[in-house]
Amino acid sequence: MSDLASEKKLRVLHFSDIHVGIQIRHMGWKRWFSKRAIGAINLLRGRARYFDDVEKKVAALIRFKEENNIDLVIHTGDYTALGLETELELARSFVEPLMFPPQTYLTVPGNHDIYVQEGNSHYRFSEQFCSVLQNDLPEYCRGGHWPLIRLVGEKVAVIGLNSSRPNLWPWKSDGEIPAEQLEALSEIVKDARVKDRFIFVMTHYAPRLANGKPDKKLHGLSNADDFLERCKAIEKGAILFGHIHRTYRVDIPEVSIPLYCAGSATMEGHEGAWVYEVEEKSIAGQQLYWNGKDFAFIESKKV
Ligand SMILES: [Fe+2]
Numbered sequence: 001m002s003d004l005a006s007e008k009k010l011r012v013l014h015f016s017d018i019h020v021g022i023q024i025r026h027m028g029w030k031r032w033f034s035k036r037a038i039g040a041i042n043l044l045r046g047r048a049r050y051f052d053d054v055e056k057k058v059a060a061l062i063r064f065k066e067e068n069n070i071d072l073v074i075h076t077g078d079y080t081a082l083g084l085e086t087e088l089e090l091a092r093s094f095v096e097p098l099m100f101p102p103q104t105y106l107t108v109p110g111n112h113d114i115y116v117q118e119g120n121s122h123y124r125f126s127e128q129f130c131s132v133l134q135n136d137l138p139e140y141c142r143g144g145h146w147p148l149i150r151l152v153g154e155k156v157a158v159i160g161l162n163s164s165r166p167n168l169w170p171w172k173s174d175g176e177i178p179a180e181q182l183e184a185l186s187e188i189v190k191d192a193r194v195k196d197r198f199i200f201v202m203t204h205y206a207p208r209l210a211n212g213k214p215d216k217k218l219h220g221l222s223n224a225d226d227f228l229e230r231c232k233a234i235e236k237g238a239i240l241f242g243h244i245h246r247t248y249r250v251d252i253p254e255v256s257i258p259l260y261c262a263g264s265a266t267m268e269g270h271e272g273a274w275v276y277e278v279e280e281k282s283i284a285g286q287q288l289y290w291n292g293k294d295f296a297f298i299e300s301k302k303v
């Protein structure tokens with residue numbers, strides 16, 4: 001990471017919600033738990049067709065990274081449709097070229113990656129992504145890998161919080177950052193090794209929608225207000241997330257740092273992602289769009 005420390009600007013690629021799904025005919029019936037079955041049928045009914053070209057779009061992101069001097073890659077979860085081992089393996093194989101060197105790739109699971117409670121749902125995600133889950137300050141861990149902290153060069157820190165959990169009912173897809181992780185967040189942002197850096201806080205769920213309002217109860221981050229209250233202590237940084245399949249930036253009165261939603265990099269008609277340039281105290285985000293072949297910057301506008 002020493003080369004990053006000496007660079008003036010850090011360039012970050014943030015994408016999310018690629019939703020790799022395997023064909024239903026390849027699923028073993030024994031693995032169909034009730035919620036998974038309902039979710040699968042719903043996907044079959046309509047949603048899956050929006051995610052037909054995932055491999056092609058992720059390959060375009062890999063080319064984009066190579067051509068645009070990206071230092072750090074962030075994915076904020078929902079790699080899969082149903083959290084099946086085969087889907088996670090396939091998703092990992094698609095993004096693997098972005099995961100090297102491993103300290104320059106950061107991620108959290110989405111609710112679809114731990115779709116049903118099977119005792120080991122979190123382990124399946126960790127198993128596939130273990131090479132990029134190393135923690136620079138593991139003493140703050142409050143369960144599994146979280147919070148995951150990465151110190152990037154001398155001037156940037158990334159804090160990953162896990163807000164995803166299996167939901168018992170298919171119509172419920174809300175999330176929550178466990179209280180222990182929020183308490184750890186308050187301690188981390190005061191830690192001498194972190195506090196003077198530009199701090200990215202990333203999680204899967206959106207604390208606010210594009211209009212600045214909270215998401216719906218059954219779809220949102222249930223303790224978003226508590227999370228934002230703790231982020232008040234961050235003077236220079238940004239909050240990154242996915243889950244909402246629209247790419248947007250929103251500034252809200254609750255915190256002094258911007259919120260960026262990556263949207264979905266692969267959902268047909270809504271493809272998007274962000275590139276951030278971080279310099280000292282400032283961040284400039286440039287939105288990416290899909291032109292049918294490649295990802296490209298939307299004009300030269302930076303927000
Ligand atoms: Fe999603």
Ligand SMILES: [Fe+2]
Nearest residue numbers: 078110111243
């Ligand atoms: Fe999600």
